[in-house]
Amino acid sequence: MPPPVLTGLRADAVVAGYDPRRPVINHVDLTVPAGRTTGLAGPSGSGKSTLARVLALLHKPFAGSVHLDDEPVTGFRHRTPHAQRVRVGVLFQQPRLSVDPRMTLRAAIGEPLLATRAPDVAERVDELADLVMLTSDLLTRRAHEVSDGQLQRACLARTLALDPGYLICDEMTTMLDASTTAALVGLIRDYQARTGAGVLAISHDTVLLDHWADHTVRLTSGGVLDASSAPTTTT
Amino acid sequence: MVTELVLDQVSVRFALPGATVAAVSDVSLRLRPGQCLALVGESGCGKTVLASALLGFLPGNAQVSGSATLSDEHGPTLDLLTATDRQLATTVRGRRIGLVPQSPASHLTPVRTARAQLEEVVRALRPTEANPRERADSVAARAGLTPQDLDHYPHELSGGMAQRVATALALVGEPWLLIADEPTTGLDRHLVDGLLDEFRRLVADGHAVLLITHDLAAAQRVADRIAVMYAGQLIEIGPPDSVLDDPGHPYTRGLGRSLPDRGFTPVPGMPPLLTDLPPGCSFAPRCDHVAPDCARRPVLTTDTEHAVACHRPC
Ligand SMILES: Nc1ncnc2c1ncn2[C@@H]1O[C@H](COP(=O)(O)OP(=O)(O)OP(=O)(O)O)[C@@H](O)[C@H]1O
Ligand code: SF4
Ligand SMILES: [Mg+2]
Numbered sequence: 001m002p003p004p005v006l007t008g009l010r011a012d013a014v015v016a017g018y019d020p021r022r023p024v025i026n027h028v029d030l031t032v033p034a035g036r037t038t039g040l041a042g043p044s045g046s047g048k049s050t051l052a053r054v055l056a057l058l059h060k061p062f063a064g065s066v067h068l069d070d071e072p073v074t075g076f077r078h079r080t081p082h083a084q085r086v087r088v089g090v091l092f093q094q095p096r097l098s099v100d101p102r103m104t105l106r107a108a109i110g111e112p113l114l115a116t117r118a119p120d121v122a123e124r125v126d127e128l129a130d131l132v133m134l135t136s137d138l139l140t141r142r143a144h145e146v147s148d149g150q151l152q153r154a155c156l157a158r159t160l161a162l163d164p165g166y167l168i169c170d171e172m173t174t175m176l177d178a179s180t181t182a183a184l185v186g187l188i189r190d191y192q193a194r195t196g197a198g199v200l201a202i203s204h205d206t207v208l209l210d211h212w213a214d215h216t217v218r219l220t221s222g223g224v225l226d227a228s229s230a231p232t233t234t235t
Numbered sequence: 236m237v238t239e240l241v242l243d244q245v246s247v248r249f250a251l252p253g254a255t256v257a258a259v260s261d262v263s264l265r266l267r268p269g270q271c272l273a274l275v276g277e278s279g280c281g282k283t284v285l286a287s288a289l290l291g292f293l294p295g296n297a298q299v300s301g302s303a304t305l306s307d308e309h310g311p312t313l314d315l316l317t318a319t320d321r322q323l324a325t326t327v328r329g330r331r332i333g334l335v336p337q338s339p340a341s342h343l344t345p346v347r348t349a350r351a352q353l354e355e356v357v358r359a360l361r362p363t364e365a366n367p368r369e370r371a372d373s374v375a376a377r378a379g380l381t382p383q384d385l386d387h388y389p390h391e392l393s394g395g396m397a398q399r400v401a402t403a404l405a406l407v408g409e410p411w412l413l414i415a416d417e418p419t420t421g422l423d424r425h426l427v428d429g430l431l432d433e434f435r436r437l438v439a440d441g442h443a444v445l446l447i448t449h450d451l452a453a454a455q456r457v458a459d460r461i462a463v464m465y466a467g468q469l470i471e472i473g474p475p476d477s478v479l480d481d482p483g484h485p486y487t488r489g490l491g492r493s494l495p496d497r498g499f500t501p502v503p504g505m506p507p508l509l510t511d512l513p514p515g516c517s518f519a520p521r522c523d524h525v526a527p528d529c530a531r532r533p534v535l536t537t538d539t540e541h542a543v544a545c546h547r548p549c
Contacts, residue, residue, distance in 0.1 A: 149278020
């Protein structure tokens with residue numbers, strides 16, 4: 001199967017949240033174009049993570065639609081068709097919540113590869129670990145035996161294992177020191193340059209977004225995109 | 236009696252099958268009321284392990300050496316590294332030293348509201364408190380939360396809210412020393428500023444704050460001294476402006492240059508292998524100043540206000 005043409009990950013008029021009477025985000029249109037980094041800023045509680053989860057196909061919106069490379073997304077979470085699910089990678093703020101503490105880093109990084117029955121998993125894991133600067137001694141450790149920053153690097157390796165066309169980074173670097181942040185952002189940029197992937201970078205840190213993203217949009221506290229910050233339409 | 240916590244040559248090793256992790260090596264520090272010390276350094280350099288060692292939260296495979304002597308008028312003088320878990324639980328944690336843990340969401344009990352957890356700590360630490368509910372509200376306010384925020388279950392809290400709940404939990408017992416491990420994670424700028432102001436207020440009131448943080452700007456704003464750790468060792472300590480704007484250690488200089496608005500260039504090379512540290516300077520494999528004398532381990536100069544552990548400071 002040829003790789004799909006990357007035309008963008010797009011939310012149209014999305015309304016989403018946890019209680020239909022009080023949606024967290026309201027009629028949001030947002031496109032994450034391929035090959036570029038879109039920054040998403042906004043105050044705490046404005047719904048950045050909810051929007052991230054919708055675009056990561058992990059949270060079903062109450063209304064509106066999501067398109068992945070022009071294909072409509074018909075199911076979210078475990079209902080997402082496999083082919084679509086592996087196209088979108090996601091990294092969260094708290095790596096502790098997304099890895100089983102008893103799992104070794106090697107197993108955690110290899111998990112998605114095993115699930116797709118990829119060949120040469122061990123070699124591929126070594127490559128990925130190298131890419132995210134995890135030293136070999138860390139790979140045999142269990143998640144509870146490494147620091148938060150080390151675990152976050154393992155999560156990035158795991159996410160890149162399936163060559164996603166889109167990467168959603170929700171406060172990915174808040175756990176990391178400045179140097180590791182710069183290194184991981186550099187890595188994601190290299191990956192982007194190689195694959196043409198689109199990135200959504202969500203952060204509280206506007207200085208970081210100014211230097212990382214090609215353009216940044218803001219969610220206001222009412223869960224709507226701030227029009228004045230809307231991206232100049234890419235055609 | 237002087238109120239202080241004195242760390243003398245604190246080291247922590249983890250025994251793993253076939254390897255030993257040198258997580259913290261020979262850290263000496265003094266913390267006193269009215270001071271805020273910020274501890275910064277690469278992820279994995281040992282900051283959290285050091286904090287855990289002081290509160291007796293290390294896992295079973297840890298070996299600790301050195302001493303950490305806590306003296307104040309609230310209890311017996313105690314070496315925290317050899318104290319029993321019971322001593323720590325009944326006389327230290329929450330009462331003399333409060334801890335805001337890193338990744339607080341994973342420490343909160345999922346089935347009880349933030350309020351239930353906060354009020355429980357109020358009852359445990361302040362048994363004479365007539366109105367635990369009010370006390371919980373007032374501590375929560377100092378951490379930047381409204382009373383309504385407290386009525387949520389942990390899974391309903393945003394990362395930044397869980398962070399503030401953890402801060403409130405640590406403030407309840409009015410410990411003279413607060414150790415806060417990445418307390419600004421996930422907070423908006425104005426909340427970060429509010430929390431830093433609260434820390435400054437605590438310090439002005441005669442508390443001490445050990446702030447572990449990746450946010451160098453926050454460290455510079457709030458701290459009286461900044462300590463930089465690399466590979467488990469303290470490699471530089473001094474007044475914030477002098478450490479950050481005129482660093483002596485090549486690693487500290489590299490850390491500054493990796494800030495988004497100061498070059499965004501990472502420190503070159505791989506993080507150190509804590510299971511196999513070089514015998515001399517542990518930064519040598521990544522250092523552009525390295526010289527033959529770096530094969531001897533540099534020690535922190537002790538006589539100066541701004542101390543550096545490097546044979547050829549910048
Ligand atoms: N239980 C354990 N067994 C073995 N090694 C451990 C254990 N816990 C932590 N470590 C190691 O000790 C070192 C220090 O970890 P620590 O959590 O203190 O880092 P940190 O400086 O707090 O990092 P971060 O900034 O990412 O939070 C790391 O290399 C980590 O992998
Ligand atoms: S002691 Fe030597 S290797 Fe270590 S930081 Fe200083 S100059 Fe570099
Ligand atoms: Mg830590």
